[in-house]
Structures are given as structure tokens and as C-alpha cells.
Amino acid sequence: MNQIDEIRMQVMWNRLISVVEEQAMTLLRTAFSTSVREAGDLSAGVYNARGEMLAQAVTGTPGHVNTMAEAVMHFIAEIPREEMYPGDTYVTNDPWKGTGHLHDITMVSPSFKGDELIGFFACTAHVVDVGGRGFGADGKSVYEEGIQIPIMKFAERGEVNQDLLKILRLNVREPNQVIGDFYSLAACNDVGHNRLIAMLDEVGLDNLESLGEFILSRTHAAIMERIADLPKGAWSNDMLTDGYDQAIKLAAEVSIGNDNVNVDFSGTAAMSPWGINVPMIYTKAYACYALKCVVAPDIPNNAASLAVFKVSSPTNILNAERPAPVSVRHVLGHMVPDLVLGALAKAMPGQVLAEGAAALWNVHISARPVEGQEGRQAEVLMFNSGGMGARPQLDGLSSTAFPSGVHTMPIEATEHTGPIVIWRKELRPDSGGAGKFRGGLGQVIEIAPAEGHEFNFSAMFDRVTSAPRGRDGGEPGAPGSVALDDGTQLRPKGWQHVPAGRRLVLKLPGGGGFGQPAERLQEAIAADRAQGYVTGGDV
Template identity: 30%
Template sequence: MSSTTNNNVVTTELNPITFEVLRSVFDFASDRMATVLQRSSFSPILADMLDFSNAIYDADLQLLSQAANCPIHLAAMKFSAEAAVNGIGKENIVEGDVLVVNDPYQGGTHINDITFVKPIYHHDHLVGYAVSRGHWMDLGGGAAGGQAFSTHIAAEGLRLPPLKIFSQGKVNQDLLSIILNNSRTPHFIKGDLQAHLGALLAAETEIQRACDRYGRETVTLAMKRIQTYTENMVRASIKDIPDGVYEAEDYADTDGISHDKVKLKVKLTVKDSNITVDFSGTDPICKGAINSPKANTISAALYSLQFFLVPDAPQNQGLFNPIEVILPEGCWLNAQWPAPTIACTTLTSSKITSAIWQALAKAIPHKVTGSTGADANWFVASCVSETGETDVFSDLPAGGWGGTPYADGMSVTMDPLGNCMNMAAETAELFFPIAYEAFELRQDSAGAGQHRGGLGSVFKVRFLGGGAVGMETSRTIEGSPGVAGGLPSVVQRSSHILANGDTHVIGGFNAEGEWKNPLLAAHKFEADEVFMFESTGGGGWGNPHKRPVADVLEDVLDEYISIESAERYYGVVIHPQSLTVDEAATQALRATA
């Protein structure tokens, strides 16, 4: 490199050591954003459940680095950043400004996901942008958390176009007052806003420090080189997939208004080092609130593919350049105003992932897993204390992941759409007037297979002073599909348990075979009543009769599967008294399968 002048290094080359150091700096800066946001936020959905994402973009708004936060946010944030900068106008943005937007039709997902964008300058030169997105507990609407499941976006809360929330470091009090006035949880908002600002400032500090040390030209050159480096890795990985056209379908059980299934269709075309993802043939925009905005759909498609391309590559724009997404106008994966979108992340993106994985299974069955529980199962409730105070409580009772070509699926793990955590019972009970009665593995919930799916869970919450439940879920008609001969998992179900112990199914199939709409909006609970949700496991991988008998017995002893399921799905006969395998009966049963 040449010498340093005025803190800037003039160079046309980048040696490998400096390249690797700056790559690590970019990654560290994003990770530091996540640490600051988690540790300084006020609301449990950010501080404990980690429902947020952070990333840094170069001056051309190309992704430079991102923290390992929510996948469904990360690729979509580029669209929000572009909408914010273009909406305000780059010429109108100065140092110290922070832009905000949550409009689903301007790069957003659902209204609760609010995005903040801060330009990063070095000696008056724009070098990039820090972007932080978080799911805020409540931004108004017709039900707690915006889960009104209505037919118009207005029912889901406050929709912000690109605006300045900070101007030259000073907060916009008028805008902040509007946000506070439109939330059921204003006590969280100022703290969460400051936490996002802290995350943005952390990124700014690290990038400016790198520019001071290595020179702005060297840093900006590294930004472009790292994106090319990742793109080359991804293209090499795509070449390992056989060229061809691979199709699959999945569906949502309902849009909440009609009882008809809502189909999505995907066609993957692999050619040399490129992949085209075509959603032509997908159903039209729905009346109900499961529509997915363009940014959300593209994000889901991109992260679904990256699981099986180069997951360990540096996370930047190079991940996405080899992938083209074709998204027809007027379909439910390309929502337009006023289509409601509240379930787009938690429900719809899961179905996109499942369909893409099923299509990939036809191309690379030796790599692809069975479908996950394929839903975030977003539970949100207004709850009332015994003294009459109200608050909003949320959780994400996870399901299982699909069996893999190498091992069983993970049990009770957040869907691929989010790197989120379940709310700790101790935290929830400290903050809210509720009591956890159960959060345990659900027996027989996984899809059978040579490598079975992971198990789902049984989630029970008692309302101490009453409340109203919103619940977004699917997979209540059919379970999550298996691959390579694996079987699907069981269905999901929501129930209302009265104080006297009587149980009524309020989402999914009841004992009489009657199906109830699983998209719940403000379903009322009295004091001492319990909400129960039974999540599904992942789909199985491979023929269940190829599963080692010893593994089936171990699953029975661990109460992962029942004796009846061992015989029905795996062809393994177990004596109920001794809990030992009847080897002769098992051999005969498997021989006739």
C-alpha cells in the first residue's frame, strides 16, 4: 500500500491480510450492534426473545455484513433501507440523522417490524449505512400486537412511511409522540428507541475507527472485494447442484377469512452458477392477513436457499447476486395496499421455505432436510392483572425441525425464519400477570423416518386476571412434509381450558373432527383459564423401516414416541410390560412392509 495522507490511504490493491482483518471488522461491527440492542432494550421481545436484526450496508446500499439475527429480516432490510433513503432523498440526509420506516409496501414485512437507518460518514464522506430492525411489541391496531386478522392493513397498526426520527442527533418529538399514542405498550418505546440508536452508533463507531486506521479508500475497496469474494463462493456451490427445473407446492391452511387453502407454487431453475426462483402459479392476493410483501417473499426465498449453498460464507450482497426471484403481480406473495400482512413473517415465509426445500429435495436429496414445523406460532395476548392493569405478552412456542440425511431433526427449535428465543417462563411471569403451566415435549409429534423429525411442544399459559389471545399458526390440516420417503408430522392445535378443567379446541381439529380457524384474534379468556397450544414436529427423512430398531426402542424409553407409533410407523413391536423388543414380530412386520 502507499503512504497515508490526511487519514486516507490511496491504494489500488488490497493485500490478503488487510482484506481478512477488515472482513472481521465488518462482522464484528454487526455483532456489536446486536449485543448493544439486546442489552439496552426495554421490551422482553427484544431483550429476551431476540426478535431483531442488525446489518451494515455500503454507500450504494449493498449489504456488507449482518449479525446472526432473524433471517426473515435480514434480506428484507435492504428494501427498507432503500425505501427510507430514496423516500427522504440522499441529498436531504446529513450526519446524525436516523430514518425510520415500517410500511410493509415500502420494504417492510409486517407493521411490528420497525426499521431504523443511519448514514455513516467519515470526514463528511458517506461510507455506508447502519440498519437496525426490531419487532416492537405493539403499534396499535384492532388487537394486541396488531393481530386483528382483518381484511385491511389499517387494522394492524401504525404504518410509517420513510421519516426522520432523529435529525442531526435530535429526536423528532412530534413523531415520537404519535408512536407513543398509538401503542398499547408505550412504557417500552422510549427505551427500545434508544437501544436501536445505540446499536446504530456502535456500527458507526467501528466503521469510522476502521477508516481512521486503514484509510477510507482501503475500507471502501474492501467492502466491494468482500462482496465479490462471497459471490464467487456461492456460484461455486450452485454449480454442485445438477442443472434442471425443480418444482413444489405448499399452502397455508386458511387466510383467516375463507376456509379454503391458500397455495404457493415454486419452480427452481438451476443453470450453471445461477438459480431462478419463480412463484408463477401462486394463488392471488388474499382477503385475510397472510399476504406477503415483496421484500418479505424475496428474503424468505434467499435465506431458504442459503441453508444449502454456502452457510459459512461471509454474509453480504454476494450471497444474493446469483439468485433471481420472479414474483408475479397480484399474487399473495406480492402484497399491495391495502392487503393485510400481519402473518407474513411468521406463517407465510415458513411455507415459502418448506416449498423451496421440497423442490431442492428433488435435486439434492442427500443434503436436504424434511420440512420444519413450518410456522413461528406467534402467540400474543393482552393480559389484565388482578388490580386491573393491562399489558401485552408474546411468545413463540416452537416446533421441531425436519430429519436430516445424517441425523434426527432438532426438537422445539425456532423456525428458520427467525433466530429468536422462547420467552423464559421466569421473565414472563415477572413482567406479566400470567403463569406458565407447561412447556414440554409433545410425544408422537415428529414425522417418522430413518431419521425422524424433531419433536414439537405443549405450551400452556394461565391468565391470572383474564386476557385476550391472538394466535397465528398453520399446519392444522396436514403436518410438515417429510422427504426421501420420510413421513409428515402431526397437526397443530390450540385449546381453551376452562377453570373447571373442560377443554375446547379453538384452532384446528377437535375430537369430533370439526376444524376451527387457527388464526385467532382477541379470543377472550377469563381469570384462571388456560391457553394450550400443541405444536408439531418436523417431517421425517428416509424410510421409517430403515431406522435402527435400537433407536426406535430408545425413542420409546425417552417417551418421544409411543409403543403404538413404534409399531405403526417403524414396524417395531415392543412389549408394554417389559419395554423390550419382540424381535420375531418386528422382523416379520418389517418384512411385509
């Protein structure tokens, strides 16, 4: 390939990324659920005809993008090529073939140019409700957690499966929101397909084969160079998480060879009877993300870069088998990067950030009027983030969603969806772990039912009994807490009640510090105090 052809291919690669970005923006702009529209809890990508991911949208979460990279293969295995037609859209929320729990809807659409199948578009989003017990850790099997949609056709030749919509409408609490999101997902793939065909027509290509080969071969060469520079050997790490009703040990061994990096989760606790189990497809997604953050953060994320990372585990809480309950699989799933990074820190001392809050502090609220009074009944989902761990040369980011990368919904948007009032949402002083570089701050949030209402809420929190650890002499971040405003302590997981007139008070964990606290610059200490980040007292 001459230099002009290489430049031309690189330009088309950039155009392909623009295509999937527009695909993702379509979902953001048309979604009904605030978790998608405001928080960006979604992913979008384009695949070749063999189901290999070529490009992903920048907008999206690692848990969705990297699971979707594998999920497309399940769709191809399930639906024969001769039964694929232009205008088709396929759907599932199977936790083991999709993205790890029932609340995530994955849609895959074949892309035809004329009569030739040239690739696939796929997207994923978290919907507000899938029936069952609701979004929470209290289920004892996946059968309790909501409706299960096997890999099937949402639309065939452009005709939507109305029987599926009728089944959905009778099984979820917010049918208009959920079905609206299904249509948004399908539209998102349609936009991607239309933009791709327009691009191929413009540049004179009949399919994605030559461009796909260019993308994957260049990515493979780049990632192999990075692996060649890594130290070779095996390193282990373990950590405790809160679990549901008792602490749970997670363990990992990272081994670096000449042409791959392997992660094994042997030694991790057995499957839980509660809905905190993680299907392997989701564990693998976040393990690969952690590796890529250190090994090759600037190399595109596609089938070639993901292929060098191998993940294995016996059956345990990070490799849960059907029909284990998995509704809040993200809690332990979000701990996987800290677990893997802790092993990498031994291989690459001084180069890996400290532990942070990691798991999102999601709260699902089911609000209703107090008995005898009129009012609204609604399901409200809210994403919140604690502090990130300090980095080798910088303080940790405060109230930032690492590793998921989702945004926090604005208070105004959240209050609009249901009868609740958010009285307080501010940084939590003294929550970042001390160190040469300080851990990021958590936040304090107070939520109350609107007048004449009460609510039940599903707690999906961690780092309450097991604080984020510092690195290289840094101190741990502050653990989180869950309580009512009268001081009543609540559990970090499970459905609980907030009566009328009371407030739910969440104090989110801070990140661990990096390096010895005595080495922190005096100017940084003074700035922390001036900004109220450090007061010397507890909050």
C-alpha cells in the same frame, strides 16, 4: 493484490463483522421488548455508500436481515443525499419498504467520516405494539393493523423528532416499551458507526470502498463456483397451509441456470382478505435463505451472495399489494423455505431435510383484570417453536425455530411482563414423524390468566390441518392443536378469549421424518423410548 494485502483485508473483514455484532448486542442489551431482548427478533448490518450490504450480525433472523438488505435502497431513494447529515437516523415500518409488517421497525443511519458519506448502518426489531387491532390476522386492510410510519427522519443532526414520538405515544398501547425500543434501535446504529470509525482510523482507511470491493468480489467468485456445480433445470413443488378459514395452496418453481437460481411463485393462491398476506420483500427474503442453506451455507450473506438469487411472482398471497392486511405475514413467509426446499429436493435427492413446523407459534396476549377486580393490564408476546424436519443423516431438532432462528423467551421473563401463568412447557412425545431419521418433537404449552384476570389472545398458528410432510419415505409429523383445558377447540388464527379459571393448551407440530421407518436403527428406537420421545400413544 499481493498476499499480505489479502491477509490484511481478510482481517479487516473479520473486524467489520465484529463491528456489526457489537451493534446487534447493543440492541439486545438495551431493548425494552422481550421479543428483542430475550428472543433475538432483530437484525443489524453495515452497508457501503451505495446501499449494498457488506456484513450482517450473526445475531438476527433471515426475514429481517434479507429484507433489510433491500430496504436500505428504499431509504436512499426517499431521502436525498444533500439532506443527509452526521447524526441523522431514519425510520420506517412500511411493510413494502421495510420488513413486511407494521410491527417491525427499521432504522437506517448514514455513517460519515469527516464530510464524506462512507456507508450506512441499519437495524430492525419487532416491537410489542403498533396500535390498531393488535398483532393478529383479523384485519381486512393494512389501515386497520396499526400506525404506518413512512420513511422519515427519527433524528436530524442528533436531535430526535419529538413530534413523531408524540404521535406514537397516542397510537400504541405500550408507549414506554415502544418508544424505548426506538431509542435502542437508534443507539444500536450509533455504536456501529463509532466502532467503524475507530477501526478505519486504526488501519488507515478513509472509507469502506477498498474493503467493500474485496468483500463483494470474493463473495461473488465463491457463490458462482457453487452455482456452477449445481444440476441445471427446473423443478416444482406445492404445499397446503391452513390459511385463515380455508386451506391455501403455495406453489413454487426453482430453475437453476449457469449463473443464477430463480424462484417463481406462479400458481400460488390469490391474496387473502385476512392479515396473512406476504409482501414480496419478505417472501424474497426467505426464498433466498432457503436457497442459500443448500447452495452456499458457508459463504457470507451480503449483497454479492444474494444477487445471484432471483425471485418473481404475479400478485398473489406471497406477493401482496398495498393495502392488503399483512400483520402475520411471517406465518406463510416461514413456509416459503419448506416450499422452495421441496423443489430443490427433486433436483438434489437425498440432500434436503423434511418439512417441519416452520411457522413460529407466536401468541400475543392482551390481559386484563376481571370486571370488578383490581389488577394489571398488559400486552404479552410469546414466541414458541415446533419441531424441525429430519435431516438426511440426523434426526430433526426438537422445538427449534427454523427458518426464523429466534429464541423462545424464558418463562420467567414472559410472566414478568404481564398477569399470566405458564403452567406447562415441555416436549410433546410422539409428535416427530417416523423415519430412518425421526422428525423433531413439538411441545405442549399451557397458559392461564393470573388469579382475578382474563385474557384475549391472538392465535397465529399453522400446521393444524396440514401436517409437516416427511421426505424419502418418512412419515409426517403430528399436526398442532389449539384448545382450552376443558376440551373446547379453538381456531388456529384470530383473536379469541380465555376466561378466568381456564387454561389455553397449545400442542405444537412435530417435524416430518426422513427415509423409511423400517430402516431406523434399533439403538435409536430404544433411545427414543428411554427418553420418552416415543411412547406408542397419542399426546
